[in-house]
Amino acid sequence: MSESEFGSAGVFRILKKAGAERVGDDAVNEFKMVLEELGLKIGQKAVELASHAGRRTVKAVDIRLAAKTVLEK
Numbered sequence: 562m563s564e565s566e567f568g569s570a571g572v573f574r575i576l577k578k579a580g581a582e583r584v585g586d587d588a589v590n591e592f593k594m595v596l597e598e599l600g601l602k603i604g605q606k607a608v609e610l611a612s613h614a615g616r617r618t619v620k621a622v623d624i625r626l627a628a629k630t631v632l633e634k
Contacts, residue, residue, distance in 0.1 A: 565593040572596070603627045 572592050576584045604619075606627035611619045 565597055566600075567593045567596055569593070599631070602631045606631055 569586075569589050572589050573584055576588065576592060581588075603624065604627070607619045607623040610623040610626055611617065614623075
């Protein structure tokens with residue numbers, strides 16, 4: 562993945578909120594890649610769930626269930 566959908570400043574703030582005293586640029590870039598991969602998996606599962614329910618619209622409940630499913634693996 563070349564261009565991340567996540568901004569560096571936002572990722573930096575998330576890591577700081579998680580308790581990091583200092584955050585390196587390499588950590589920010591790696592975290593962005595991990596978030597992108599995880600977000601894509603959750604999104605794909607949410608689309609699958611909406612489709613299974615006969616909807617073209619992805620709803621919050623699809624995202625919640627997809628995240629739970631993907632994160633438990």
